[in-house]
Amino acid sequence: MTLFGRAKCSACHSVHGQGGFYGTDLSFYAAAFGPGEIREAILKPDRDLDPRRGTTTVVLPNSTTITGIPRNEDNFSLQLQTSDGTFRLLNKAKIVSITYHGVTGMPTDYASSLTATELNDLLSFLTEAARSVNPNENPRVSRVFEDGDE
Structure with missing residues (x-):
């Protein structure tokens, strides 16, 4: 949770009940999206926003x-x-x-404010958060990891 906090994600987002409430709950986010999609969502948060x-x-x-x-x-x-x-x-x-306004309110400078290693650590954190549940309780978790795009 260190980088999740350092990147200030937890000011708005929560993971397994810890963190903010204003943004999306990210507990199972990696269960629905692959690493490339998550990276894009972090770096370009307003890209496909309704x-x-x-x-x-x-x-x-x-x-x-x-x-x-x-x-x-x-x-x-x-x-x-x-x-x-x-x-x-x-x-x-x-x-x-x-x-x-067509914006999330999420910072748009993560490409320059996080190193590649920090971004990868954040992706790993979100992936592990999704894995930390029983896949039988959340079938989306097993679907993501079947494809091997960890």
Whole structure:
């Protein structure tokens, strides 16, 4: 967990219940994606992001601005989680504007701020985190490692 913490991933992401809550839980991330895909996601976090899943800013009639990550959205409401953990359930009829920024909020400088060894260590950490569960409880774990792309 040292590099996971040094890379500041744990400020937003969690692994097996430890770390932040704002970003994706990475406990089983390596079970769904291969090392190359994970490396790309770390180095280019906004590459294939659906804009409605990234950082979003809402302006209310009283000029209050709320920025967060959409957790739920339908035709009538938007639920944002702000970086302090607060959930805001907003009635869309009372929103002046919604801006989907199309970015995750994840740092985009890991290609220059982490060495190749540190990046590989981070990939290894995520791979081991996915392996540390019983594959029978999470069938995705065994699928990734069957292909031999460890």
